[in-house]
Amino acid sequence: MMWPSIALLTFVTLQRLGELVLARRNTAALLARGAREVAPEHYPVMVALHAGWLVGLWLLAAGRPVELFWFGVFLGLQALRLWVLATLKERWTTRIIILPGAPLVRSGPYRFLRHPNYAIVVGEIAALPLAFGLPFYAIGFSLLNACVLHIRMKAENAALESAMILK
Structure with a gap:
């Protein structure tokens, strides 16, 4: 059966495109x-x-069976993603945007983690390939993502510090 993997990949693709529009x-x-945007490079x-x-x-997973445990993990991460979006509302973006004078969001998942959205993305980048039985793909992209997130979180934390938002 190809349709479960195609449906899941279609969902993720449409979700990501919708997030870019938002x-x-x-x-x-x-x-x-x-x-102002910080560290756009x-x-x-x-x-x-x-x-x-x-x-x-899309190239490797289309047509592969979907492993229910990892699919469940991925679905749980989607619920957490919605929590982040609902908490940040109009302040959610894929770029590092600093709004002078705006307080740091400390409600919702931000009560527990400074960067919950990044934690969710870390989980997604691993869980979705694992749902398709692609452990080496999950490891490879997780390592690449860790490199990018290291740069991004360092820039974001510095920007928040310089805006005197973090206390």
Whole structure:
């Protein structure tokens, strides 16, 4: 049966495209309110990593059986993703955008982790390939993602510190 893997890949693809639309809208609105983007130079690398991850899954996973345990993990991560989106509302974006004077969000999952969205992405990059029985793919992209996240989190934390948002 090919349809479960195709349905799952279609869902993830549409989800990512929808998130890019939402992020672009939120970014424009934040910039119009006086926000500024920080460290945009790593953004194309991050986009390329995520696009490569998804394209590779389409090439390798379409038609493979879906392992229910990892599919369940992935679904749980989607619930957490919705929690992040609902918490950040119009402040959610895929770029590092600093809105001067805006307090750091400390509700929802941000009560527990400084960067819950990144933790979710780490889980997704591993769980989805594992759901298709692709452990080496999961490891490879997890390592690449760790490199990008190291750069991104360092830049984001520095930007928040310089904006005197973090205490």
